[in-house]
Amino acid sequence: MLFKQQALLRQKLFVLGSLAIGSLLYLVARVGSLDRLQPLCPIDGRFATRGQDEIPLRALQFKRGLLHEFRKGNATKEQIRLHNLVQQLPKAIIIGVRKGGTRALLEMLNLHPAVVKASQEIHFFDNDENYAKGIEWYRKKMPFSYPHQITIEKSPAYFITEEVPERIYKMNSSIKLLIIVREPTTRAISDYTQVLEGKERKNKTYYKFEKLAIDPNTCEVNTKYKAVRTSIYTKHLERWLKYFPIEQFHIVDGDRLITEPLPELQLVEKFLNLPPRISQYNLYFNATRGFYCLRFNIVFNKCLAGSKGRIHPEVDTSVITKLRKFFHPFNQKFYQITGRTFNWP
Numbered sequence: 501m502l503f504k505q506q507a508l509l510r511q512k513l514f515v516l517g518s519l520a521i522g523s524l525l526y527l528v529a530r531v532g533s534l535d536r537l538q539p540l541c542p543i544d545g546r547f548a549t550r551g552q553d554e555i556p557l558r559a560l561q562f563k564r565g566l567l568h569e570f571r572k573g574n575a576t577k578e579q580i581r582l583h584n585l586v587q588q589l590p591k592a593i594i595i596g597v598r599k600g601g602t603r604a605l606l607e608m609l610n611l612h613p614a615v616v617k618a619s620q621e622i623h624f625f626d627n628d629e630n631y632a633k634g635i636e637w638y639r640k641k642m643p644f645s646y647p648h649q650i651t652i653e654k655s656p657a658y659f660i661t662e663e664v665p666e667r668i669y670k671m672n673s674s675i676k677l678l679i680i681v682r683e684p685t686t687r688a689i690s691d692y693t694q695v696l697e698g699k700e701r702k703n704k705t706y707y708k709f710e711k712l713a714i715d716p717n718t719c720e721v722n723t724k725y726k727a728v729r730t731s732i733y734t735k736h737l738e739r740w741l742k743y744f745p746i747e748q749f750h751i752v753d754g755d756r757l758i759t760e761p762l763p764e765l766q767l768v769e770k771f772l773n774l775p776p777r778i779s780q781y782n783l784y785f786n787a788t789r790g791f792y793c794l795r796f797n798i799v800f801n802k803c804l805a806g807s808k809g810r811i812h813p814e815v816d817t818s819v820i821t822k823l824r825k826f827f828h829p830f831n832q833k834f835y836q837i838t839g840r841t842f843n844w845p
C-alpha cells in the first residue's frame with residue numbers, strides 16, 4: 501500500500517516537474533521573440549499613407565521561417581497559393597548613396613515584421629538591358645511576402661543615374677524614397693577603398709586617392725572623379741526633385757546609423773508609416789566587428805559581411821581639407837533642400 505502511494509507521488513512529482521520545465525523553456529524562447537509576437541491585425545491594411553490605418557503585422561514566428569524557405573525557392577506553387585504569398589513591387593526604395601550604409605539600412609529595416617527585403621541589388625532602373633525586360637521581370641525578382649507586408653529594395657546606383665527618377669516615377673509616382681548619406685569626404689574615401697580592394701584582389705595596382713581626387717594641373721578638386729561627384733548630394737537630389745516632391749524622400753544619417761542605429765531606424769519607421777517594432781533588443785554592438793549587428797530572436801543573429809566596414813587608407817590631411825572646403829557649399833544647399841542638417845565640416 502505504502503509502496504503504491506509512493507509510486508503515485510513520484511508520478512505526480514514527475515508530471516509537475518515536466519510542466520515547470522516546459523513552462524520555463526517556453527518563457528525563455530519567448531523572450532527572444534517578444535517583439536515579433538505581436539497580435540495579428542486585420543489582414544488588409546496595406547501600405548498606409550499618413551493618418552490611415554497602420555500596417556498590420558503578422559504574428560507568428562514560425563511564419564517567418566516558412567517565408568524564408570519560400571524565398572529560397574523551396575516552395576511549391578500550391579504552398580504559395582495556400583499561404584496567400586505574393587511578389588509585390590517595392591513600396592519604398594533605398595536609392596543610395598553608394599557606401600552610405602545602404603546594406604546596413606536594408607538589413608536593419610528587414611528586422612521589422614512588416615518589411616521584406618529584396619536581398620540582391622536588382623539594378624532594374626539603372627541598367628538599360630534590365631529595364632527593357634519590363635516591369636513584370638522586375639516584380640518577379642521580388643521576394644515572396646504576405647499582402648500586408650511591404651517590399652523594399654536597394655540599388656545605390658539609382659541615386660546618380662540620369663534616367664532613373666523618370667523610370668521610377670512611371671512605375672509608382674507616390675513611392676517612398678530613402679537616401680542614406682555620410683559625411684561626403686568620408687564617403688568618397690570609402691568609395692575609393694572599395695575600388696582599391698577590387699583591384700588588389702585582381703593583383704592590379706591603383707592610384708593613390710590623393711592623385712584621383714585632386715587634378716594635378718590645377719591642384720583643385722577633380723570633379724571628374726566619380727567618387728567626388730557622387731558625394732555632391734545636392735546635384736543628384738535636384739534631378740530627382742524634377743519628378744518627386746521632397747516629402748517623398750527621407751534622408752538617413754549614415755554616420756549615426758553606424759554609432760547609434762535605433763533612433764535612425766525609428767525615423768524611417770515613422771516615414772514609412774510602420775508601427776514601431778524595431779527595438780534595442782534587435783541591435784547589439786559587436787566589439788570584434790566594431791559595428792552593430794542584428795538580432796532577430798534568441799537563436800538567430802547576424803553581422804554584416806566583412807566587406808562592410810573596411811579600414812580606409814590614410815589620406816593626406818591637406819587633401820581632406822580641400823575636399824571638405826569643396827563640398828561645403830553643396831552641403832549647405834543639401835541641408836536647405838532636405839531640412840536635415842548634419843555636422844559635416
Ligand code: A3P
Pocket residue numbers: 597598599600601602603604656690691757758791792793804807808809810811
Ligand atoms: P566602410 O566600409 O567605409 O566602413 P554600403 O552598404 O552602402 O556599401 O555602405 C557600406 C558602409 O556601411 C560601410 O562603410 C560601413 O561603415 C557602413 N555601416 C553602417 N552600419 C554598419 C554595420 N552595422 N555593419 C557594417 N557596416 C556598417
